Amino acid sequence: MLAVKTIDEVRRVVHPAKQGGKRVGLVPTMGALHEGHLSLVHAAKSECDVVVVSIFVNPIQFGPNEDFEKYPRPIEKDLELCRQAGVDVVFYPEVQEMYPRELLTTVRVSKMTQTLCGKSRPTHFEGVTTVVTKLFNVVGPDFAYFGQKDAQQALVLRRMTADLDVPVTIRICPTIREESGLAKSSRNQYLNDDQRVQATSLSRALKEAVSLIKSGKKETSELIGAMETIIKTAGPCRIDYISVNDLETLEEVSRVQKPVVIALAVNIGPARLIDNIMVDAEGNEIIMFGRNVV
Numbered sequence: 001m002l003a004v005k006t007i008d009e010v011r012r013v014v015h016p017a018k019q020g021g022k023r024v025g026l027v028p029t030m031g032a033l034h035e036g037h038l039s040l041v042h043a044a045k046s047e048c049d050v051v052v053v054s055i056f057v058n059p060i061q062f063g064p065n066e067d068f069e070k071y072p073r074p075i076e077k078d079l080e081l082c083r084q085a086g087v088d089v090v091f092y093p094e095v096q097e098m099y100p101r102e103l104l105t106t107v108r109v110s111k112m113t114q115t116l117c118g119k120s121r122p123t124h125f126e127g128v129t130t131v132v133t134k135l136f137n138v139v140g141p142d143f144a145y146f147g148q149k150d151a152q153q154a155l156v157l158r159r160m161t162a163d164l165d166v167p168v169t170i171r172i173c174p175t176i177r178e179e180s181g182l183a184k185s186s187r188n189q190y191l192n193d194d195q196r197v198q199a200t201s202l203s204r205a206l207k208e209a210v211s212l213i214k215s216g217k218k219e220t221s222e223l224i225g226a227m228e229t230i231i232k233t234a235g236p237c238r239i240d241y242i243s244v245n246d247l248e249t250l251e252e253v254s255r256v257q258k259p260v261v262i263a264l265a266v267n268i269g270p271a272r273l274i275d276n277i278m279v280d281a282e283g284n285e286i287i288m289f290g291r292n293v294v
């Protein structure tokens with residue numbers, strides 16, 4: 001495995017491979033790798049000849065009072081995990097490499113970035129779409145892999161690549177969960193043992209919403225009320241949002257009549273946790289992998 005810190009070095013390895021007809025897969029990450037990330041690597045390895053993982057804690061996607069400084073950066077451990085997973089190239093640039101001058105150009109997706117997490121993190125998605133565009137330009141992947149846990153991010157990136165005709169296929173891979181139902185996240189490290197138990201309320205709330213839909217309850221106010229009760233009963237927390245949104249546009253809906261994403265963001269102790277599930281109007285889970293239509 002090659003681990004490189006500069007754009008030139010990545011291009012020197014990846015571009016000849018592409019010219020030789022190899023399929024290149026990119027797994028963009030911010031490091032602190034866990035099984036969720038590794039599942040993206042496995043998906044990439046299953047359909048690409050060359051797998052590149054980027055590890056970059058992207059400053060421009062963090063708000064002023066967010067966790068940029070304290071975000072975990074266990075680079076040696078991450079490199080070892082990549083090596084064991086059979087990654088071909090790790091690109092782990094410094095901030096200066098990615099942003100060597102004042103950034104005057106950004107990529108912004110409208111509407112879809114203003115709901116859900118976009119309400120409390122108004123600059124977040126512009127930071128994500130900008131850095132991912134840069135990574136696409138550096139690596140030139142045929143496929144790029146994102147986790148469904150960050151559903152809004154994945155759908156926004158899929159829309160961005162469609163709108164801008166970026167020649168890459170976005171793969172949205174299933175959320176990986178602990179046995180307790182807790183979605184794997186680098187930010188779970190911030191939780192103590194009690195908070196970790198409390199955090200299982202997110203996936204329990206989502207399950208409850210799905211079973212209500214299956215029993216014919218389609219009013220989102222009723223679903224949100226039931227989820228809120230589960231979250232609040234579990235312990236002290238601050239709910240950022242619990243929301244039911246159209247799966248394509250990400251607009252809030254008042255009834256479940258089409259495919260939706262049921263999503264929530266909850267602050268438990270020092271961690272802001274997000275989770276979601278995608279279902280059709282009957283409550284059947286929707287698997288996004290392979291659905292590339294915007």
Ligand code: PAF
Pocket residue numbers: 028029030031056058061128131132150153
């Ligand atoms: O999901 C993440 O880890 C980040 O938002 C991403 C896609 C790597 C962009 O910095």
